Amino acid sequence: MATEWKLFADLAERAGDKHVTVDADAGDTVGDALEQLVAGRPDLEARVLEDGDLRSQINVLRNGTNVLVEEEGLETVLEEGDELALFPPVSGG
């Protein structure tokens, strides 16, 4: 089973797509999935990573839950069929 990333706002524009499927699977980490997402997408990589770490403004959700706040960050282990989301600061209203 592969894992799907959903991308929003300028991150989707930089990735060239709103949905990207990566090979990372149950047992791999969110960080593995992120590495596969940015591989070959230098514009997206520069936007979300700084010296290999996630930029402070970038949000990563796993099944709607913020992994940086409520889980183990990029070390969070994936489960079967997880949906990952990557987005900049929210700007509703």
Add this chain to the structure above:
Amino acid sequence: MHVFGICDRGADRDAVERVCDRLVDRLEREGRVGVVRYDATIADGTAVHDSTTVGGDVSYELGADGDWAASGTGLGVGDALDRLAADCAYAVVVGVEELRHPTVVVGTDDADEEGVVAAVEQSDDLDPDAIAAELESREPHETLHSLVDRVKRSPTADQAGAIATFTGRVRAKDDADDARTQYLEFEKYEGVADERMAALETDLEARDGVLEVELYHRTGVVEDGEDIVFVVVLAGHREEAFRTVEDGINRLKDEVPLFKKEVTVEDEFWVHEQS
């Protein structure tokens, strides 16, 4: 209120009317249904019905049982929908091309057109249950008025002495010299945004003295001067109503995954990249 359109694609007028009747019959099982008919041939002095607008710009004719007829001047399709939203569960718009709502086309079997939810040659081809289910899955049309009316119908309204509201709208200019904003375009994380809004409503409703909270945020293109977001709070007293409205809009802006692109006469940018 859920809105959809019916457009003619080469059928005769009766076929369009039968499609409308059949869908209205089905939707009336769920709630009150409004119908808006647009006819570009109606202009000054050529109304299809005898105008009752005599000696005033708007006329109502009322009967003893609440039945009524109206005529008037100066109403657009959007205005008509906003009025229906106060007490209708559905609205059907007949005869408007490029409606921003899902549309049923009559007189063709080509459903590939953008925004088309069903294409039928005649009313017998309709699947009203499927169309009703499809509408239910779409974003409803809400106005400040429709949300205020909803909280007033709450079973807890007996204990409410206050309704406070916030309306966020598209600001054309930050100051007089600014390049004019033409529209904003909102992208939403489907599913997660709705969950967060619902959780935020529940959280605010748990406060002492707060009875009902309604949050609504439009997505897609919202033009200069149009409303974007509403917060409506029904509360026992004004203090908690005001506080909850303020916290509600602040938390919605901080917590709900919505993304705003601004298009001005000069430029186009994602708003978070500007700050």
